[in-house]
Amino acid sequence: MKKIRGIAGSPGIAIGKAKKISDSFFSYKKVKKIKEENIDAEIKRFNESVNKTENEILEIIDNIRRITDKEYAEIFSFHLSILRDRNLIEKIEKIIKKEKVSAETAIRKFVDILDRELKKEHLKARKKEILDIFERIISNLCPKNNKLKDIKDGIIVANDLSPTQTVSIDKRYIKGFVTSMGTETSHTAIIAKALEIPAVVGIKEGIEEIKENDVILLDGYDGFILINPTKNEIEKIKMKEKEKENLRKKIYILKDKESITSDGKKIKLYANIQLPEEVETALKYGAMGIGLFRTEYLYIKRTDLPTEEEQFLSYKKIIEKFGKKEIIIRTIDVGGDKFISSFQGPKELNNFFGLRGIRFCLEKKDIFLTQIRAILRASYYGNLKIMFPMITTREEVIETKKLIEEAKKELKNKDFKIKEDIEIGIMIETPSAALISDELAKEVNFFSIGSNDLIQYTLAIDRVNEKLSYLYQPCHPSVLRLIKITVENAKKNNIKVGVCGEMASIPEIACLLIGLGIDELSMAPISIPLVKEKIIKNSFAKMREIAEKVFNFNKHDEIIEFIKKNLN
Ligand code: PEP
Ligand code: MG
Secondary structure (H helix, E strand, O other), X not given: OEEEEOEEEEOOEEEEEEEEEOOOHHHOOOOOEOOHHHHHHHHHHHHHHHHHHHHHHHHHHHHHHHHHOOHHHHHHHHHHHHHOOHHHHHHHHHHHHHHOEOHHHHHHHHHHHHHHHHOOHHHHHHHHHHHHHHHHHHHHHOHHHOHHHHOOOEEEEEOOOOHHHHHHOXXXXXXXXXXXXXXXXXXXXXXXXXXXXXXXXXXXXXXHHOOOOOEEEEEOOOOEXXXXXXXXXXXXXXXXXXXXXXXXXXXXXXXXXXXXXXXXXXXXXXXXXXXXXXXXXXXXXXXXXXXXXXXXXXXXXXXXXXXXXXXXXXXXXXXXXXXXXXXXXXXXXXXXOEOOOOOOOOOOOOHHHOOOOHHHHHHOHHHHHHHHHHHHHHHOOOEEEEEEOOOOOHHHHHHHHHXXXXXXXXXXXXXXXXXXXXXXXXXXXXXXXXXXHHHHHOOOOEEEEOHHHHHHHHOOXXXXXHHHHHHOOOOOHHHHXXXXXXXXXXXXXXOEEEEOOHHHHOHHHHHHHHHHOOOEEEEOHHHHHHHHHHHHHOOHHHHHHHXXXXXXXXXXXXXXXXXXHXXX
Protein backbone atom coordinates (compact mmCIF):
# COMPACT_ATOMS: atom_id res chain seq x y z
CA MET A 1 0.00 0.00 0.00
CA LYS A 2 1.25 3.48 -0.76
CA LYS A 3 -0.30 6.79 0.16
CA ILE A 4 0.14 9.80 -2.08
CA ARG A 5 -0.98 13.26 -1.16
CA GLY A 6 -2.57 15.62 -3.60
CA ILE A 7 -5.10 18.41 -3.51
CA ALA A 8 -8.77 17.79 -2.79
CA GLY A 9 -10.19 18.73 -6.21
CA SER A 10 -13.76 17.59 -5.70
CA PRO A 11 -15.29 15.89 -2.63
CA GLY A 12 -16.21 12.21 -2.55
CA ILE A 13 -14.65 8.81 -2.05
CA ALA A 14 -14.08 6.29 -4.82
CA ILE A 15 -12.43 2.88 -5.10
CA GLY A 16 -11.60 1.32 -8.44
CA LYS A 17 -8.95 0.07 -10.80
CA ALA A 18 -6.49 2.58 -12.26
CA LYS A 19 -7.14 3.40 -15.89
CA LYS A 20 -4.21 5.39 -17.14
CA ILE A 21 -4.69 8.00 -19.79
CA SER A 22 -1.33 8.63 -21.36
CA ASP A 23 -0.16 12.08 -22.32
CA SER A 24 -1.37 13.55 -25.51
CA PHE A 25 -0.27 12.42 -28.94
CA PHE A 26 1.54 15.74 -29.27
CA SER A 27 4.60 14.23 -27.66
CA TYR A 28 4.63 11.53 -30.37
CA LYS A 29 7.09 12.74 -32.97
CA LYS A 30 7.06 10.04 -35.66
CA VAL A 31 6.18 11.30 -39.15
CA LYS A 32 3.95 9.03 -41.20
CA LYS A 33 4.35 9.49 -44.97
CA ILE A 34 1.64 8.51 -47.46
CA LYS A 35 1.65 7.81 -51.19
CA GLU A 36 0.54 10.42 -53.75
CA GLU A 37 -2.44 8.26 -54.83
CA ASN A 38 -3.71 8.06 -51.24
CA ILE A 39 -3.85 11.82 -50.63
CA ASP A 40 -7.55 12.23 -51.50
CA ALA A 41 -8.52 9.28 -49.33
CA GLU A 42 -6.47 10.70 -46.45
CA ILE A 43 -8.16 14.11 -46.74
CA LYS A 44 -11.51 12.31 -46.76
CA ARG A 45 -10.51 10.35 -43.66
CA PHE A 46 -9.49 13.61 -41.95
CA ASN A 47 -12.79 15.31 -42.81
CA GLU A 48 -14.78 12.34 -41.58
CA SER A 49 -12.96 12.58 -38.29
CA VAL A 50 -13.70 16.32 -38.04
CA ASN A 51 -17.40 15.61 -38.67
CA LYS A 52 -17.41 12.83 -36.12
CA THR A 53 -15.78 15.14 -33.58
CA GLU A 54 -18.38 17.82 -34.27
CA ASN A 55 -21.19 15.30 -33.70
CA GLU A 56 -19.56 14.20 -30.46
CA ILE A 57 -19.34 17.77 -29.22
CA LEU A 58 -23.00 18.34 -30.09
CA GLU A 59 -23.84 15.18 -28.17
CA ILE A 60 -21.82 16.33 -25.17
CA ILE A 61 -23.61 19.68 -25.16
CA ASP A 62 -26.90 17.83 -25.26
CA ASN A 63 -25.91 15.50 -22.46
CA ILE A 64 -24.66 18.22 -20.16
CA ARG A 65 -27.86 20.17 -20.66
CA ARG A 66 -29.87 17.07 -19.82
CA ILE A 67 -27.83 15.98 -16.81
CA THR A 68 -26.88 19.23 -15.16
CA ASP A 69 -29.01 21.94 -16.66
CA LYS A 70 -25.92 24.08 -16.49
CA GLU A 71 -24.32 26.51 -18.83
CA TYR A 72 -21.13 24.42 -18.82
CA ALA A 73 -22.42 23.26 -22.17
CA GLU A 74 -21.57 26.70 -23.51
CA ILE A 75 -17.87 26.06 -22.93
CA PHE A 76 -18.12 23.76 -25.92
CA SER A 77 -19.49 26.37 -28.30
CA PHE A 78 -15.86 27.46 -28.63
CA HIS A 79 -14.91 23.90 -29.69
CA LEU A 80 -17.63 24.01 -32.32
CA SER A 81 -16.43 27.34 -33.70
CA ILE A 82 -12.94 25.87 -34.20
CA LEU A 83 -14.24 22.71 -35.86
CA ARG A 84 -16.41 24.74 -38.20
CA ASP A 85 -13.59 27.08 -39.21
CA ARG A 86 -13.04 26.05 -42.86
CA ASN A 87 -9.92 28.18 -43.13
CA LEU A 88 -8.25 26.20 -40.38
CA ILE A 89 -9.38 22.82 -41.72
CA GLU A 90 -8.04 23.73 -45.16
CA LYS A 91 -4.63 24.54 -43.69
CA ILE A 92 -4.36 20.96 -42.39
CA GLU A 93 -5.58 19.55 -45.73
CA LYS A 94 -2.83 21.53 -47.43
CA ILE A 95 -0.17 19.98 -45.18
CA ILE A 96 -1.46 16.47 -46.03
CA LYS A 97 -1.31 17.33 -49.72
CA LYS A 98 1.98 19.22 -49.87
CA GLU A 99 4.02 17.13 -47.48
CA LYS A 100 2.34 13.79 -48.30
CA VAL A 101 1.79 12.90 -44.68
CA SER A 102 -0.98 11.19 -42.72
CA ALA A 103 -3.77 13.26 -41.18
CA GLU A 104 -2.34 12.62 -37.69
CA THR A 105 1.09 13.91 -38.74
CA ALA A 106 -0.45 16.91 -40.49
CA ILE A 107 -2.43 17.84 -37.38
CA ARG A 108 0.69 17.56 -35.26
CA LYS A 109 2.66 19.75 -37.62
CA PHE A 110 -0.16 22.27 -37.64
CA VAL A 111 -0.32 22.27 -33.84
CA ASP A 112 3.45 22.92 -33.73
CA ILE A 113 2.93 26.05 -35.83
CA LEU A 114 -0.05 27.02 -33.71
CA ASP A 115 1.94 26.47 -30.54
CA ARG A 116 4.03 29.52 -31.25
CA GLU A 117 0.83 31.56 -31.55
CA LEU A 118 -0.61 30.01 -28.40
CA LYS A 119 2.29 31.32 -26.36
CA LYS A 120 0.80 34.77 -26.78
CA GLU A 121 -0.75 35.93 -23.55
CA HIS A 122 -4.33 36.35 -24.71
CA LEU A 123 -4.44 32.85 -26.20
CA LYS A 124 -2.73 31.10 -23.30
CA ALA A 125 -6.00 30.44 -21.51
CA ARG A 126 -7.45 28.88 -24.66
CA LYS A 127 -4.46 26.65 -25.34
CA LYS A 128 -5.78 23.69 -23.39
CA GLU A 129 -9.13 23.81 -25.16
CA ILE A 130 -7.57 24.21 -28.61
CA LEU A 131 -5.24 21.24 -28.06
CA ASP A 132 -8.18 19.33 -26.68
CA ILE A 133 -10.09 19.74 -29.96
CA PHE A 134 -7.20 18.41 -32.03
CA GLU A 135 -6.71 15.57 -29.59
CA ARG A 136 -10.33 14.60 -30.15
CA ILE A 137 -9.92 14.65 -33.93
CA ILE A 138 -6.87 12.41 -33.61
CA SER A 139 -8.60 9.99 -31.30
CA ASN A 140 -11.38 9.66 -33.87
CA LEU A 141 -8.79 9.00 -36.59
CA CYS A 142 -7.47 6.06 -34.59
CA PRO A 143 -10.28 5.11 -32.19
CA LYS A 144 -8.18 2.57 -30.32
CA ASN A 145 -6.38 5.49 -28.66
CA ASN A 146 -9.58 6.90 -27.27
CA LYS A 147 -9.32 5.35 -23.85
CA LEU A 148 -11.80 7.53 -22.01
CA LYS A 149 -14.69 6.13 -24.01
CA ASP A 150 -13.62 2.53 -23.42
CA ILE A 151 -13.36 2.75 -19.67
CA LYS A 152 -16.21 0.83 -18.21
CA ASP A 153 -15.15 0.72 -14.60
CA GLY A 154 -12.38 2.49 -12.78
CA ILE A 155 -10.54 5.60 -11.78
CA ILE A 156 -8.83 7.71 -14.37
CA VAL A 157 -5.18 8.49 -13.75
CA ALA A 158 -3.75 11.22 -15.97
CA ASN A 159 -1.23 14.00 -16.06
CA ASP A 160 -4.08 16.40 -16.73
CA LEU A 161 -7.66 16.27 -17.96
CA SER A 162 -9.15 18.86 -20.25
CA PRO A 163 -12.56 20.41 -19.58
CA THR A 164 -13.99 18.33 -22.45
CA GLN A 165 -12.67 15.14 -20.93
CA THR A 166 -14.03 16.06 -17.52
CA VAL A 167 -17.56 16.58 -18.75
CA SER A 168 -17.32 13.49 -20.98
CA ILE A 169 -16.90 11.35 -17.88
CA ASP A 170 -19.81 8.99 -17.58
CA LYS A 171 -20.46 8.71 -13.86
CA ARG A 172 -22.01 5.25 -14.30
CA TYR A 173 -18.59 3.87 -15.24
CA ILE A 174 -15.92 6.23 -14.04
CA LYS A 175 -15.82 6.72 -10.33
CA GLY A 176 -13.35 9.55 -10.10
CA PHE A 177 -10.08 10.93 -11.37
CA VAL A 178 -6.56 11.62 -10.23
CA THR A 179 -4.26 14.13 -11.96
CA SER A 180 -0.77 15.42 -11.37
CA MET A 181 -1.64 18.93 -12.56
CA GLY A 182 -4.05 21.47 -11.13
CA THR A 183 -5.34 22.86 -7.87
CA GLU A 184 -8.76 23.22 -6.31
CA THR A 185 -9.30 26.40 -8.29
CA SER A 186 -8.36 24.98 -11.70
CA HIS A 187 -11.03 24.82 -14.38
CA THR A 188 -11.19 21.03 -14.30
CA ALA A 189 -11.72 20.92 -10.53
CA ILE A 190 -14.46 23.55 -10.73
CA ILE A 191 -16.37 21.44 -13.27
CA ALA A 192 -15.76 18.21 -11.31
CA LYS A 193 -17.25 19.84 -8.22
CA ALA A 194 -20.26 21.10 -10.12
CA LEU A 195 -20.83 17.61 -11.59
CA GLU A 196 -20.12 15.99 -8.22
CA ILE A 197 -17.31 13.69 -9.50
CA PRO A 198 -14.73 12.87 -6.78
CA ALA A 199 -11.24 14.05 -7.73
CA VAL A 200 -7.73 14.43 -6.34
CA VAL A 201 -5.58 16.84 -8.36
CA GLY A 202 -2.10 18.36 -8.14
CA ILE A 203 -0.24 15.17 -7.17
CA LYS A 204 3.38 16.29 -7.27
CA GLU A 205 5.13 12.96 -7.05
CA GLY A 206 4.37 9.29 -7.32
CA ILE A 207 1.63 9.27 -9.92
CA GLU A 208 3.99 7.56 -12.39
CA GLU A 209 4.30 4.62 -10.00
CA ILE A 210 0.66 3.73 -10.54
CA LYS A 211 0.28 0.76 -12.83
CA GLU A 212 -2.71 -0.06 -15.00
CA ASN A 213 -5.37 -1.88 -12.94
CA ASP A 214 -3.74 -1.10 -9.58
CA VAL A 215 -6.51 -0.61 -7.05
CA ILE A 216 -6.86 3.07 -6.25
CA LEU A 217 -8.66 4.48 -3.30
CA LEU A 218 -9.39 8.13 -3.86
CA ASP A 219 -10.33 10.51 -1.07
CA GLY A 220 -11.56 13.75 -2.61
CA TYR A 221 -12.46 15.15 0.82
CA ASP A 222 -8.94 15.11 2.20
CA GLY A 223 -7.01 15.04 -1.08
CA PHE A 224 -5.07 11.80 -1.09
CA ILE A 225 -4.98 8.44 -2.82
CA LEU A 226 -3.94 4.99 -1.67
CA ILE A 227 -2.39 2.62 -4.21
CA ASN A 228 -3.31 -1.01 -3.61
CA PRO A 229 -4.73 -0.32 -0.14
CA THR A 230 -4.87 -3.05 2.49
CA LYS A 231 -8.20 -4.55 3.53
CA ASN A 232 -7.91 -2.56 6.71
CA GLU A 233 -7.51 0.71 4.81
CA ILE A 234 -10.47 -0.10 2.60
CA GLU A 235 -12.58 -0.84 5.66
CA LYS A 236 -11.51 2.44 7.25
CA ILE A 237 -12.39 4.44 4.19
CA LYS A 238 -15.66 2.58 3.80
CA MET A 239 -16.54 3.70 7.29
CA LYS A 240 -15.63 7.25 6.36
CA GLU A 241 -17.78 6.89 3.25
CA LYS A 242 -20.64 5.66 5.39
CA GLU A 243 -20.23 8.66 7.66
CA LYS A 244 -20.29 10.97 4.67
CA GLU A 245 -23.27 9.08 3.28
CA ASN A 246 -25.12 9.52 6.55
CA LEU A 247 -24.19 13.14 6.42
CA ARG A 248 -25.58 13.37 2.90
CA LYS A 249 -28.81 11.94 4.20
CA LYS A 250 -28.75 14.53 6.94
CA ILE A 251 -28.39 17.22 4.32
CA TYR A 252 -32.09 17.23 3.71
CA ILE A 253 -32.76 17.63 7.39
CA LEU A 254 -29.96 20.16 7.75
CA LYS A 255 -31.04 22.02 4.64
CA ASP A 256 -34.12 23.40 6.34
CA LYS A 257 -32.57 23.79 9.76
CA GLU A 258 -31.63 27.20 10.96
CA SER A 259 -27.92 28.03 10.90
CA ILE A 260 -27.55 28.99 14.53
CA THR A 261 -24.93 28.28 17.21
CA SER A 262 -25.93 26.28 20.29
CA ASP A 263 -26.15 29.53 22.26
CA GLY A 264 -28.36 31.27 19.74
CA LYS A 265 -26.22 33.30 17.33
CA LYS A 266 -27.56 33.19 13.77
CA ILE A 267 -24.92 32.76 11.07
CA LYS A 268 -25.48 33.51 7.39
CA LEU A 269 -24.31 30.69 5.12
CA TYR A 270 -24.16 31.75 1.49
CA ALA A 271 -23.10 30.10 -1.76
CA ASN A 272 -20.36 30.89 -4.25
CA ILE A 273 -21.47 30.36 -7.84
CA GLN A 274 -19.87 30.69 -11.27
CA LEU A 275 -22.93 30.60 -13.50
CA PRO A 276 -26.61 31.53 -12.95
CA GLU A 277 -27.70 27.88 -13.32
CA GLU A 278 -25.80 26.91 -10.18
CA VAL A 279 -28.48 28.67 -8.15
CA GLU A 280 -30.42 25.36 -8.26
CA THR A 281 -27.54 23.60 -6.49
CA ALA A 282 -27.20 26.48 -4.05
CA LEU A 283 -30.86 26.07 -3.09
CA LYS A 284 -30.51 22.28 -2.92
CA TYR A 285 -27.85 22.64 -0.24
CA GLY A 286 -29.70 25.30 1.71
CA ALA A 287 -27.84 28.50 0.79
CA MET A 288 -29.42 31.55 2.40
CA GLY A 289 -27.97 33.87 -0.22
CA ILE A 290 -25.26 34.21 -2.83
CA GLY A 291 -22.12 35.60 -1.26
CA LEU A 292 -20.08 35.55 -4.44
CA PHE A 293 -21.17 35.33 -8.04
CA ARG A 294 -17.92 35.05 -10.04
CA THR A 295 -19.24 36.91 -13.08
CA GLU A 296 -16.02 36.47 -15.09
CA TYR A 297 -17.33 33.05 -16.13
CA LEU A 298 -19.97 34.88 -18.18
CA TYR A 299 -17.05 36.29 -20.19
CA ILE A 300 -14.62 33.37 -20.11
CA LYS A 301 -16.85 30.85 -21.82
CA ARG A 302 -17.21 32.81 -25.05
CA THR A 303 -15.18 34.52 -27.72
CA ASP A 304 -17.02 37.87 -27.73
CA LEU A 305 -18.15 40.11 -24.90
CA PRO A 306 -21.57 39.63 -23.29
CA THR A 307 -23.84 42.62 -23.98
CA GLU A 308 -25.51 44.71 -21.26
CA GLU A 309 -28.84 43.04 -22.07
CA GLU A 310 -27.39 39.51 -21.88
CA GLN A 311 -25.78 40.23 -18.54
CA PHE A 312 -28.93 41.88 -17.23
CA LEU A 313 -30.89 38.71 -18.12
CA SER A 314 -28.29 36.49 -16.41
CA TYR A 315 -28.52 38.48 -13.17
CA LYS A 316 -32.31 38.56 -13.38
CA LYS A 317 -32.36 34.80 -13.84
CA ILE A 318 -30.69 34.42 -10.43
CA ILE A 319 -33.14 36.80 -8.82
CA GLU A 320 -36.09 34.89 -10.28
CA LYS A 321 -34.89 31.67 -8.65
CA PHE A 322 -33.64 33.26 -5.45
CA GLY A 323 -36.48 35.67 -4.67
CA LYS A 324 -35.74 38.23 -2.02
CA LYS A 325 -32.54 36.58 -0.76
CA GLU A 326 -29.35 38.60 -0.80
CA ILE A 327 -27.19 38.21 -3.93
CA ILE A 328 -23.67 39.65 -4.13
CA ILE A 329 -22.53 40.14 -7.69
CA ARG A 330 -18.79 40.50 -8.00
CA THR A 331 -17.73 42.42 -11.06
CA ILE A 332 -15.46 40.77 -13.58
CA ASP A 333 -12.21 39.48 -12.09
CA VAL A 334 -10.00 38.53 -15.02
CA GLY A 335 -6.25 38.25 -14.97
CA GLY A 336 -4.29 35.84 -12.77
CA ASP A 337 -5.36 32.41 -14.01
CA LYS A 338 -8.53 33.61 -15.71
CA PHE A 339 -8.50 35.21 -19.14
CA ILE A 340 -11.08 36.30 -21.65
CA SER A 341 -10.44 35.76 -25.32
CA SER A 342 -12.12 39.01 -26.31
CA PHE A 343 -9.39 41.04 -24.68
CA GLN A 344 -5.75 40.99 -25.55
CA GLY A 345 -3.90 42.45 -22.63
CA PRO A 346 -0.29 43.52 -22.49
CA LYS A 347 2.26 40.75 -22.07
CA GLU A 348 2.92 40.33 -18.38
CA LEU A 349 5.66 38.46 -16.56
CA ASN A 350 3.48 37.53 -13.64
CA ASN A 351 -0.26 37.54 -14.24
CA PHE A 352 -1.24 37.40 -10.61
CA PHE A 353 0.62 40.64 -9.98
CA GLY A 354 -0.62 42.27 -13.13
CA LEU A 355 -3.68 43.82 -14.67
CA ARG A 356 -6.17 41.87 -12.61
CA GLY A 357 -9.64 42.51 -11.13
CA ILE A 358 -10.41 46.19 -10.56
CA ARG A 359 -7.17 47.20 -12.33
CA PHE A 360 -8.42 45.62 -15.54
CA CYS A 361 -11.85 47.22 -15.09
CA LEU A 362 -10.49 50.71 -14.52
CA GLU A 363 -8.34 50.36 -17.61
CA LYS A 364 -11.20 48.98 -19.75
CA LYS A 365 -13.91 51.34 -18.53
CA ASP A 366 -16.26 50.55 -21.42
CA ILE A 367 -16.40 46.85 -20.47
CA PHE A 368 -16.75 47.79 -16.79
CA LEU A 369 -19.52 50.34 -17.31
CA THR A 370 -21.50 47.87 -19.42
CA GLN A 371 -21.42 45.40 -16.54
CA ILE A 372 -22.24 48.03 -13.90
CA ARG A 373 -25.27 49.15 -15.94
CA ALA A 374 -26.48 45.54 -16.26
CA ILE A 375 -26.17 45.02 -12.49
CA LEU A 376 -27.92 48.30 -11.69
CA ARG A 377 -30.81 47.43 -14.01
CA ALA A 378 -31.20 43.99 -12.41
CA SER A 379 -30.96 45.53 -8.92
CA TYR A 380 -34.48 46.90 -9.32
CA TYR A 381 -35.90 43.35 -9.27
CA GLY A 382 -34.26 41.86 -6.20
CA ASN A 383 -31.84 42.15 -3.32
CA LEU A 384 -28.64 42.69 -5.32
CA LYS A 385 -25.37 44.05 -4.01
CA ILE A 386 -22.33 44.91 -6.06
CA MET A 387 -18.78 43.99 -5.10
CA PHE A 388 -15.35 44.81 -6.54
CA PRO A 389 -12.32 42.50 -6.57
CA MET A 390 -8.58 43.03 -6.06
CA ILE A 391 -8.73 46.40 -4.33
CA THR A 392 -5.40 47.74 -3.13
CA THR A 393 -5.98 51.49 -2.75
CA ARG A 394 -8.70 53.87 -1.58
CA GLU A 395 -8.44 55.75 -4.88
CA GLU A 396 -9.60 52.65 -6.77
CA VAL A 397 -12.74 52.57 -4.64
CA ILE A 398 -13.41 56.28 -5.12
CA GLU A 399 -12.95 56.03 -8.88
CA THR A 400 -15.21 52.98 -9.03
CA LYS A 401 -17.94 54.74 -7.06
CA LYS A 402 -17.78 57.64 -9.53
CA LEU A 403 -18.35 55.16 -12.35
CA ILE A 404 -21.38 53.74 -10.56
CA GLU A 405 -22.83 57.26 -10.29
CA GLU A 406 -22.12 57.84 -13.98
CA ALA A 407 -23.90 54.59 -14.89
CA LYS A 408 -26.87 55.47 -12.67
CA LYS A 409 -27.24 58.84 -14.35
CA GLU A 410 -27.05 57.31 -17.80
CA LEU A 411 -29.70 54.70 -16.97
CA LYS A 412 -32.03 57.26 -15.41
CA ASN A 413 -31.78 59.40 -18.54
CA LYS A 414 -32.93 56.35 -20.48
CA ASP A 415 -35.81 55.80 -18.03
CA PHE A 416 -34.53 52.51 -16.60
CA LYS A 417 -35.61 51.67 -13.08
CA ILE A 418 -32.77 50.94 -10.68
CA LYS A 419 -32.23 50.51 -6.97
CA GLU A 420 -30.80 53.92 -6.09
CA ASP A 421 -29.18 52.86 -2.84
CA ILE A 422 -27.63 49.59 -4.01
CA GLU A 423 -25.05 48.48 -1.46
CA ILE A 424 -21.43 48.60 -2.55
CA GLY A 425 -18.81 46.22 -1.22
CA ILE A 426 -15.21 45.35 -1.84
CA MET A 427 -13.16 42.21 -1.56
CA ILE A 428 -10.35 42.28 0.94
CA GLU A 429 -7.91 39.98 -0.77
CA THR A 430 -4.62 41.86 -0.73
CA PRO A 431 -2.59 42.59 2.40
CA SER A 432 -2.71 46.30 1.53
CA ALA A 433 -6.52 46.32 1.54
CA ALA A 434 -6.59 44.55 4.91
CA LEU A 435 -4.06 46.98 6.39
CA ILE A 436 -5.95 50.07 5.24
CA SER A 437 -9.38 48.56 5.90
CA ASP A 438 -10.08 51.40 8.38
CA GLU A 439 -9.97 53.88 5.48
CA LEU A 440 -11.72 51.58 3.02
CA ALA A 441 -14.56 50.89 5.46
CA LYS A 442 -15.55 54.55 5.27
CA GLU A 443 -16.17 54.23 1.54
CA VAL A 444 -18.28 51.07 1.30
CA ASN A 445 -21.24 49.19 2.80
CA PHE A 446 -19.55 45.82 3.27
CA PHE A 447 -16.35 43.78 3.02
CA SER A 448 -15.89 40.24 1.82
CA ILE A 449 -12.55 38.64 2.57
CA GLY A 450 -11.22 36.71 -0.43
CA SER A 451 -8.97 34.38 1.48
CA ASN A 452 -7.78 32.47 -1.62
CA ASP A 453 -5.98 35.54 -2.82
CA LEU A 454 -5.25 37.01 0.59
CA ILE A 455 -3.25 33.86 1.41
CA GLN A 456 -1.56 33.92 -2.00
CA TYR A 457 -0.42 37.52 -1.68
CA THR A 458 0.45 37.38 2.02
CA LEU A 459 2.57 34.24 1.79
CA ALA A 460 3.87 35.12 -1.70
CA ILE A 461 2.78 31.85 -3.30
CA ASP A 462 1.21 31.29 -6.68
CA ARG A 463 -2.17 29.78 -5.83
CA VAL A 464 -2.26 27.48 -8.87
CA ASN A 465 1.24 26.08 -8.39
CA GLU A 466 0.80 22.60 -6.91
CA LYS A 467 4.44 22.59 -5.76
CA LEU A 468 3.68 25.36 -3.27
CA SER A 469 0.42 23.95 -1.96
CA TYR A 470 2.15 23.10 1.36
CA LEU A 471 2.46 26.85 1.96
CA TYR A 472 -1.20 27.48 1.28
CA GLN A 473 -2.00 27.96 4.95
CA PRO A 474 -5.35 29.57 5.76
CA CYS A 475 -4.46 29.66 9.46
CA HIS A 476 -0.97 31.08 9.06
CA PRO A 477 -0.73 33.69 11.85
CA SER A 478 -0.09 36.44 9.29
CA VAL A 479 -3.37 35.65 7.51
CA LEU A 480 -5.32 35.47 10.76
CA ARG A 481 -3.87 38.81 11.89
CA LEU A 482 -4.94 40.45 8.63
CA ILE A 483 -8.44 38.99 9.01
CA LYS A 484 -8.60 40.26 12.59
CA ILE A 485 -7.59 43.77 11.55
CA THR A 486 -10.21 43.75 8.78
CA VAL A 487 -13.01 42.57 11.07
CA GLU A 488 -12.12 45.13 13.74
CA ASN A 489 -12.13 47.96 11.23
CA ALA A 490 -15.44 46.79 9.74
CA LYS A 491 -17.05 46.69 13.19
CA LYS A 492 -15.66 50.11 14.15
CA ASN A 493 -17.27 51.54 11.04
CA ASN A 494 -20.49 49.59 11.41
CA ILE A 495 -20.27 47.63 8.22
CA LYS A 496 -20.71 43.88 7.59
CA VAL A 497 -17.80 41.58 6.81
CA GLY A 498 -17.94 38.13 5.24
CA VAL A 499 -15.46 35.55 3.97
CA CYS A 500 -15.91 34.01 0.52
CA GLY A 501 -12.60 32.18 0.02
CA GLU A 502 -12.21 28.41 0.34
CA MET A 503 -11.24 28.62 4.01
CA ALA A 504 -14.88 29.46 4.87
CA SER A 505 -15.87 25.97 3.69
CA ILE A 506 -13.70 24.10 6.21
CA PRO A 507 -16.06 23.54 9.17
CA GLU A 508 -13.50 24.08 11.96
CA ILE A 509 -12.03 27.17 10.32
CA ALA A 510 -15.54 28.48 9.69
CA CYS A 511 -16.11 28.38 13.47
CA LEU A 512 -12.86 30.26 14.05
CA LEU A 513 -13.97 32.91 11.56
CA ILE A 514 -17.31 33.28 13.34
CA GLY A 515 -15.40 33.64 16.61
CA LEU A 516 -13.31 36.38 15.02
CA GLY A 517 -16.53 38.27 14.25
CA ILE A 518 -17.29 37.36 10.64
CA ASP A 519 -20.97 37.97 9.82
CA GLU A 520 -21.38 35.77 6.77
CA LEU A 521 -19.61 32.78 5.22
CA SER A 522 -19.85 31.99 1.54
CA MET A 523 -18.69 28.72 -0.03
CA ALA A 524 -19.28 26.06 -2.68
CA PRO A 525 -22.89 24.92 -2.13
CA ILE A 526 -21.83 21.33 -1.41
CA SER A 527 -19.94 22.51 1.70
CA ILE A 528 -22.85 24.36 3.32
CA PRO A 529 -24.42 21.42 5.25
CA LEU A 530 -21.09 20.35 6.76
CA VAL A 531 -20.33 23.84 7.96
CA LYS A 532 -23.86 24.23 9.27
CA GLU A 533 -23.61 21.02 11.23
CA LYS A 534 -20.49 22.25 13.00
CA ILE A 535 -22.08 25.61 13.79
CA ILE A 536 -25.17 24.01 15.31
CA LYS A 537 -23.05 21.76 17.54
CA ASN A 538 -20.93 24.55 19.02
CA SER A 539 -21.49 27.73 20.97
CA PHE A 540 -20.55 31.22 19.87
CA ALA A 541 -18.89 31.69 23.27
CA LYS A 542 -16.58 28.76 22.51
CA MET A 543 -15.82 30.10 19.04
CA ARG A 544 -14.92 33.49 20.54
CA GLU A 545 -12.66 31.86 23.09
CA ILE A 546 -10.89 29.89 20.35
CA ALA A 547 -10.51 33.07 18.28
CA GLU A 548 -8.76 34.76 21.17
CA LYS A 549 -6.44 31.87 21.94
CA VAL A 550 -5.28 31.06 18.40
CA PHE A 551 -3.02 34.09 18.51
CA ASN A 552 -0.94 32.38 21.19
CA PHE A 553 0.25 29.88 18.57
CA ASN A 554 2.67 30.58 15.80
CA LYS A 555 2.25 27.59 13.50
CA HIS A 556 -0.56 26.83 11.10
CA ASP A 557 -0.77 23.12 12.00
CA GLU A 558 -0.79 23.82 15.72
CA ILE A 559 -3.64 26.26 15.26
CA ILE A 560 -5.70 23.76 13.26
CA GLU A 561 -5.09 21.09 15.87
CA PHE A 562 -6.06 23.47 18.68
CA ILE A 563 -9.32 24.44 16.97
CA LYS A 564 -10.25 20.82 16.23
CA LYS A 565 -9.53 19.76 19.80
CA ASN A 566 -11.75 22.47 21.24
CA LEU A 567 -14.81 22.03 19.07
CA ASN A 568 -17.55 19.44 19.26
C1 PEP B 1 -10.73 34.70 -3.19
O1 PEP B 1 -9.72 35.21 -3.68
O2 PEP B 1 -10.74 34.18 -2.06
C2 PEP B 1 -12.00 34.66 -3.92
C3 PEP B 1 -13.11 34.24 -3.35
O3 PEP B 1 -11.99 35.04 -5.22
P1 PEP B 1 -11.44 34.09 -6.40
O4 PEP B 1 -11.25 32.72 -5.82
O5 PEP B 1 -12.46 34.13 -7.47
O6 PEP B 1 -10.17 34.77 -6.76
MG1 MG C 1 -9.88 36.43 -5.41
